[in-house]
Amino acid sequence: MGKANPTILKWARETSGLSLEEAARKLSLGGKSISGAEALQAFEAGEKSPTRRQLMNMAKQYHRPFITFFLPAPPKSASMGEDFRRLPDAKREEHEGNVNALVRDIYIRQSLVKDALIDSEEDETVEFIGMGRAMPSIDEACRAIRDYFEIDIEVYRRKPNAHDAFNYLRALVEEKGIYVLLIGDLGSHHSSISTDAFRGFALSDPIAPFVVINQNDSKPAWCFTLLHEVAHLWLGKTGISAQTHEHLVERYCNDVASHLLITLDEVRQLFSDAQRSDEAFVSALQREASSLNISASLVAYRLFRSHLIDQGRWEQTSEELRELWLNSKSIRRSENSGSSGNFYNTQRHRAGGALIGLVRRSLHDGVLTETKAGRVLGVSPGNVAEMVGL
Template sequence: MPQVNPHILVWAREAAGLGIDEAARTLQLGGARQSGTEALEAYEQGTKAPSRPLLLKMAKVYRRPLLTFYLPHPPVKSERGEDFRTLPGGRDFESASKLDALVRDVFVRQRLVRSILEDTDEAQPLNFVGSITLAQPARRAAKVICERLSFDVAEFRRKKSVEESFNYLRALTEKLGVFVLLIGNLGTHHTALSTDIFRGFALAEKVAPFIVVNDQDAKVAWSFTLLHELVHIWLGRTGLSGADFEQQIEQFCNDIASEMLLPEAEMDQLRVGGERHEVISAISDFASRRKVSRTLVAYRLLKRHQIDRKQWLDLTAEFRRSWEAERAKKKEQAADAAGGPNYYVVKRHRVGNALVEVTRRAIAEGFVTPTKAGRILGVRPTNVQALVGAA
C-alpha cells in the first residue's frame, strides 16, 4: 500500500477549515492512553501511519476524494475565476476554508451533471453564456435578459409571498438550462456561512452552468442574488459575490438585477425625506409592495443620489439588525413548534427541481450510480431514491 505523506493530512484538515482539536473530535480519535489531539498529531507528524478505515473517515470529514491522501504532495490551489481569488473586499475571514470547500463541492457537482448531459447527448452549449460585456448599458442588458428569461415583473409581484416569487424566477432560470441551488453550509448548521462571506456564486459554463444562492440570507433577497448571479453567467464570468459592491463587475451585476426587479421609472414614485423613521417607513412600504428587499431600495436611492453614503450605511445596518432580530424570533418559534416539514421535500427545494430531474433520468437510464447521484444531490446514496421521488 502506498505511503501517506503526513503533509497531505495537515493540508487536507486545514483546507477543510478544521483546527486539530475539532478534527480529532470529529474523527473520534483517542482513548484511555492518548487524547484525540495527540493521536492526530502523531499521524500528521508521520510517527504513525493512518489505517485505510481512518483515511476513509478523513476523506468524508475533510471532504476530499480518498485518492487525494495518496498524492506525493498537496495539490496546487486551482484558479476559480476573478472573484474567487479573495473574499469580498480582500478581508481575511476564518470561514475562507469552509467557503473554499463549498465552492469545490459545487464544482464537482457541476462536472458530474455536465458529464451526464454529455453521455445522454443533451449537452447543448448555451449561447447566452458570455454574450454581454461590461461595456453594454445596464438597462439594455436587463432588457435582453428579461426577454430571454421570459421574466414578467408584474407576475413576479403577483405571487402571494417572496418565496413564491423566488420560485417563479427560479423556474424560469432552470428552464434556460441553468441549475439553481440554495446552499449556505457544508451540511450542518455548525458550518453555516454568513452573507458577510458570500451571498451567491456562479459557475459560468457553456454546458450546465450553476448558480448558488446562500440560503442563510433573508428570503426576500434570494431573487436579487439569483439575478445578480445570472448576470455573471451572461457575462461568462465565474465568480463569487459578496459585500464589495464597488467592484466593477459587482456594480454591473447589481445594476442589471436592480433594473429587472425595480425598473428605474418606478423609483420616481418614491420620495424620501423627513425624520429617519419616516424614511425607513417609506422604504419598507415601497419594498414590500414589490417583493424586494429594503436594502435593494436603499441601494437604488444611493445610486440616484437621493441619499448619501452615510445614510445608506445607516439604513442598511438598521435593516440588517431588524432582519436578524426577526430571524432569531422565528427560530425560537420553530423550536417550540412540534414536527416540521418533510426532510426530502426541503432537500429537494434546496437542490432544485432541475437537478433532481436530471439525476432521476440518469439513474433510470443507468448513467450514474447511487454514489454519484448522492454526490450530485448532496445526500447519502441510500437517500437518493427517496429524494428523487419526493413531491
C-alpha cells in the same frame, strides 16, 4: 494501501481553514499524556500514523475523499473562478475553509451533470453564456436579460410573497438550461456559511451552467442574487460573490439585478413614501419593498447608487436592516424549533426542478448510478429514488 502522507494531512487541515487546536478538537484527539494539538502535529510531522478510523474522521471534518490522504503530493486546487468578494482578512479566514469545500462540491456536481447531459445527448449549448462580454450599458443588459428569459416584472410582483416570486424567476431561468441551486452549508447546519462570506456563485459553462445561492439569505435576497449571478453568466464570468460592491464586475451585476427589479422612478417614489411615513424610515422602507417582493437592502443600495442618500446613511440603513432581518430570523427559528419540515420537499426545493428532472431521466436511462445521483443532489444514495419520484 500503506500509510497516509503527512504532507497531505497538514495540507488538508490547512485548506479546510482549521488550526491545529480546532482540528484536534473536531477529531477528538489527545488524552492525559498528550494534548490533541500535539497528537495531530505528530501525525502531520510523520512521527506517528493515524488509524483508519481517525483518517475517516479527518476525511469527514476536512471535507476530502479518504483516498486523498494517500496521494504522493497535494492535488492542484480547483479554481473558484474570480473572487469578486472584498472581505476583511479575519472574515475571510473564518469562513474560507467551508467556502473552498463548497466550491469544490459545486464543481464536482456540475461535472457529473455535464457528463450526464453529454451521455444522454442533451448537451445543447446555452447561448446566453457570455453574450454580454462587452459589458454594455445597464439598460441594454437589463433589456437583453429580460427578453431572453421573458421576465414579466408585473407577474413577479403579483406573487403573494418573495418565496413564490423566487420560484417564478427560477423556473424561467431553469427553462433555458441553467441549473439553480440553494446551498448554504456542507451537509449540516454546523457547517453553515454566512452570507458575509458567500452569497452566490456562478459557473459559466456553456453546456451545464450553474447558479448557486446561499440558502441562509432572506428570500427577497434570493431573487436579487439569482439575477445577479445570471448577470455573471451573461458576462461569461465564473466566480463567487458576497455582500460587496467595490469590485467593478460586482457593481455592474448589482446594478443590472437591481434595475431589473425596480426602476429609478419607483426608487424615488418609494424613498419619498418612506420619508413621509409615520413609521421609522427603515421600517417604512422594509414595508414598501416587501410589497414589491424585493429586499429593502436592494432599495437602500439603489438609493445610494442614485445619490439620493450618501454612503454613510446607506451603510447605517443596511446595518439596521440586517439587524431587523437577524431578529426576525431568530424569532422564526424559535417558533419552528419543533418542526424541521419534510426532508424530501426541502431537498427538492434546494436542488431545483431542472436538476431533479435531469437526475430522474438519467437514472431511468442508466446514465447515472444512484451513488452519482446522490452526489449531484447532495443526499445519500438511499434517498435518491424518493427524492426524484421513482
